[in-house]
Amino acid sequence: MALHWKLVIDSNDAPALADFWAAALGYEVEDPGALIDHLLAAGHLGEDAVIEHRGRRMFRGFAAIRHPEDPFDATSGIGQGRRLLFQDVPERKDGKNRLHIDVHAGPGGLEALVARLETLGATPVQEVDKGPAGHWWIMRDPEGNEFCAA
Known part of the structure; x- marks a missing residue:
C-alpha cells in the first residue's frame, strides 16, 4: 500500500x-x-x-x-x-542541502525556465553540462536552498 x-x-x-x-x-x-x-x-x-x-x-x-x-x-x-x-x-540554512527539488523545463526549454525562475527570485549558481547524460542549472531559491532546473 x-x-x-x-x-x-x-x-x-x-x-x-x-x-x-x-x-x-x-x-x-x-x-x-x-x-x-x-x-x-x-x-x-x-x-x-x-x-x-x-x-x-x-x-x-x-x-x-x-x-x-x-x-x-x-x-x-x-x-x-x-x-x-x-x-x-x-x-538560517547552513551548508548544502541533502535533498533537493529538480524542476523540469517545459516546452520553452531550459533557458526560458531559468529566466522565469530568476524573475521569481531564484539565483543561478552553476551550469552543468554532462553531454548525453544531461544539461541543467544548479540554482538557489530566495532563502538559499539549492535546486536544479533541468
Whole structure:
C-alpha cells in the first residue's frame, strides 16, 4: 500500500517561500482560512498563532502549497496529494542541502525556465553540462536552498 507524504522544508519566512515555490511549480498556496476561523471561534487557537499574508489568514510559521489537480480538504484547505509544507525555524540554512527539488523545463526549454525562475527570485549558481547524460542549472531559491532546473 502506497503511503501519503509531503515534503517539509525549513524556512525563515514560510509564506514568502511558499509564494516562490507555488509560482515556480504552478502549484496553489493552500488556504487554511476556514479552519483557522473555526479554531479561533472555538477558542482552540489564539490570535497570536495567526498571521495575514496577501489577504489570507495563515498559521504563523507555516505555509503549504499543493498541486492544483490533486484533491484537498475543503474545510482545512490541506492538500491530499503532491504537497510541500514550509515551516519556520530559528536558524538560517547552513551548508548544502541533502535533498533537493529538480524542476523540469517545459516546452520553452531550459533557458526560458531559468529566466522565469530568476524573475521569481531564484539565483543561478552553476551550469552543468554532462553531454548525453544531461544539461541543467544548479540554482538557489530566495532563502538559499539549492535546486536544479533541468
